[in-house]
Amino acid sequence: MDPLHTDRTFDLKHYLAKNGALVDSYLKEYFSNSGIRPPLLRESMEYSISAGGKRIRPVLALASYEACGGKRPEGILRYACALELIHTYSLIHDDLPAMDDDDLRRGKPTNHKVYGEAMAILAGDGLLTEAFHMLSLPGAEIKMPEGVLLEIIADLAARAGLWGMVAGQAQDILSDSAHDGLSDSAKDGLSGAAPQEAAARMGPVGKSEIEFIHMHKTAQLITASVRMGGMLAGAGPERLQALTGYGQCVGLAFQVADDILDVKGETALMGKTAGSDERKKKLTYPSVLGMEAAEAEARDLVEKAFSSLEGVFGPEAEPLRAIARYIIEREK
Amino acid sequence: MDPLHTDRTFDLKHYLAKNGALVDSYLKEYFSNSGIRPPLLRESMEYSISAGGKRIRPVLALASYEACGGKRPEGILRYACALELIHTYSLIHDDLPAMDDDDLRRGKPTNHKVYGEAMAILAGDGLLTEAFHMLSLPGAEIKMPEGVLLEIIADLAARAGLWGMVAGQAQDILSDSAHDGLSDSAKDGLSGAAPQEAAARMGPVGKSEIEFIHMHKTAQLITASVRMGGMLAGAGPERLQALTGYGQCVGLAFQVADDILDVKGETALMGKTAGSDERKKKLTYPSVLGMEAAEAEARDLVEKAFSSLEGVFGPEAEPLRAIARYIIEREK
Numbered sequence A, B: 001m002d003p004l005h006t007d008r009t010f011d012l013k014h015y016l017a018k019n020g021a022l023v024d025s026y027l028k029e030y031f032s033n034s035g036i037r038p039p040l041l042r043e044s045m046e047y048s049i050s051a052g053g054k055r056i057r058p059v060l061a062l063a064s065y066e067a068c069g070g071k072r073p074e075g076i077l078r079y080a081c082a083l084e085l086i087h088t089y090s091l092i093h094d095d096l097p098a099m100d101d102d103d104l105r106r107g108k109p110t111n112h113k114v115y116g117e118a119m120a121i122l123a124g125d126g127l128l129t130e131a132f133h134m135l136s137l138p139g140a141e142i143k144m145p146e147g148v149l150l151e152i153i154a155d156l157a158a159r160a161g162l163w164g165m166v167a168g169q170a171q172d173i174l175s176d177s178a179h180d181g182l183s184d185s186a187k188d189g190l191s192g193a194a195p196q197e198a199a200a201r202m203g204p205v206g207k208s209e210i211e212f213i214h215m216h217k218t219a220q221l222i223t224a225s226v227r228m229g230g231m232l233a234g235a236g237p238e239r240l241q242a243l244t245g246y247g248q249c250v251g252l253a254f255q256v257a258d259d260i261l262d263v264k265g266e267t268a269l270m271g272k273t274a275g276s277d278e279r280k281k282k283l284t285y286p287s288v289l290g291m292e293a294a295e296a297e298a299r300d301l302v303e304k305a306f307s308s309l310e311g312v313f314g315p316e317a318e319p320l321r322a323i324a325r326y327i328i329e330r331e332k
Helices: A012-032 A039-049 A056-067 A073-094 A111-115 A117-136 A146-160 A165-179 A184-190 A195-201 A207-232 A237-264 A285-289 A291-309 A315-329 B012-032 B039-049 B056-067 B073-095 B111-115 B117-136 B146-160 B165-179 B184-190 B195-201 B207-232 B237-264 B285-289 B291-309 B315-329
Strands: none
Touching: A012 A039, A012 A056, A012 A073, A012 A315, A039 A073, A039 A111, A039 A117, A039 B165, A056 A073, A056 A207, A056 A237, A056 A315, A073 A117, A073 A146, A073 A165, A073 A207, A073 B117, A111 A117, A117 A146, A117 B073, A117 B117, A117 B146, A117 B165, A146 A165, A146 A207, A146 B117, A146 B146, A165 A207, A165 B039, A165 B117, A207 A237, A207 A285, A237 A285, A237 A291, A237 A315, A285 A291, A291 A315, B012 B039, B012 B056, B012 B073, B012 B315, B039 B073, B039 B111, B039 B117, B056 B073, B056 B207, B056 B237, B056 B315, B073 B111, B073 B117, B073 B146, B073 B165, B073 B207, B111 B117, B117 B146, B146 B165, B146 B207, B165 B207, B207 B237, B207 B285, B237 B285, B237 B291, B237 B315, B285 B291, B291 B315
8 A cells, every 4th residue: 555645534624724724823822821020031942932833743643532532622732732832942943043944944043043152041941941930730621631741751761761852853963063073062072082982972873873873862852742632532552553664653653754855855845944954954854865865764654653553543643644645755 | 846957867878879879870771772864963961961960850759659658769760860851851951051051060161052052942942842751751670550650641741841850040131131131032921011011920029039939940840850769659648748748848958058058068069150140140049038048048958858758757758857968968
């Protein structure tokens, strides 16, 4: 079965617009009524939160919640929106001069270009911390069992942190340094170490390196998103395992597609400068595998995501399948 | 009653050494067995975690746990240590060039001086995220009711984040800018705003400013620490309220004492450069109130901390009282 040729009667455009709007309005209301001081801190967070992202992570949580039989997805918006806070914090910190040093994000100046580096660091710290506040606060629209919320927090903290996103970004930074010769930063950290020891401390190298980076940096938070939806709907182990496989494949495919778009895309469509990965000598799927193999890899990952759902989910998972297709067909 | 002259038979030195050692060894074991990759990320976190802090926050959590009747404090170490992860992340980020730009912390080069800015930002992000992982993971030595753990996570996330530490640090950065003329960072964020509007967006000014900064930046995490201990021991509202009052007063006193030490202390004892606040034109209690009034304020806050415990706690809270005294009598 080629997933790219399955039923397309499901109206993904409408689905993304409807659920994206739910997420947008929840986040807007949440911050504008928050009373966070100083106001400039709130503004800097709102600036990045409202910068027009696709809300893929919360929408995936809503989609897997419904796929697992959850009713009234608008009642779990606070939990789903915590994912967007974590995603947004990661973008703000990744864009910092000491990290990827990007001036443009989604077609707008990056957070630190507008609010300064100090406020950007704090906006990121605040968004990350507030995500866990949103997940643990009482008084959500749909009351969830406390044990389920704790499981979700543990899963998300692992996949957003040291067993996921933060580890992936750290490896990415170290790999950049390795390809460019060591950066001053890495040199500082490795001063006094013998070359072999220094290499070992920098983690995996070669073929496994890019897989490690993208699995951790991108795929784990996507996986946490679909698992959150499943857990909130009370899904059992079989469904959670299917969602985990789906999340990891879709997450990786998302990153492969991003790498491909960076080479092929148009600057105006992408909202960031096309070809910037190559100029920064970033390790990407096209640079490691070649463009043709990278495109085959993206399609292959989406097929694997479909297989992971097969036999466990029926038509109720059509939004998840459509999102997987969309990820490698989008133009930005 | 002058709290500075109450019973001193309690051996605080021994108490701090014993409980500090429990915290040290728990943290050492936790990270060395963690398998975190890349190894350099783990190293950078361990570097700051093991840099010889006083472990005041976890020790306060253990002390309030016992004061509320909790048995076997070594069984709640994982929860208490989450506080040290959050404290350590905040030091790493505060020391960054874009923030306070410090080269020395506890007598050692700051994290970014050793591992570079990118790894320091990620080490901080990783520690913050891992704190919430530690609080939500199953399999702690003493099993706690899930509802209590959720309450603790919500309380800590609020006080470490947008209703506490992050807000305080943001105000501190903005206040520095105001005293120095606006920094480039703040200017970026305020460009195009009328001066009055710009001032309003920067938050409280004048007398209330330093109280806001220190209550949020320092006192809220200390308050979360003693509340955590109480909640883990199943304390009711009266005891939690007493602990909250104690935490806020002790937390403020801690910061006033720090400001005083920065003026009076010796560089060698403090492990950072004495007088650095003044050189950075930081807003401090001595600079706002004068030295004599600042010292009186510190003593007054410790008395208020004692009063908050009075009638609710008996001798079982002696460690909390001794820690309050210690905070304004220490020399570093």
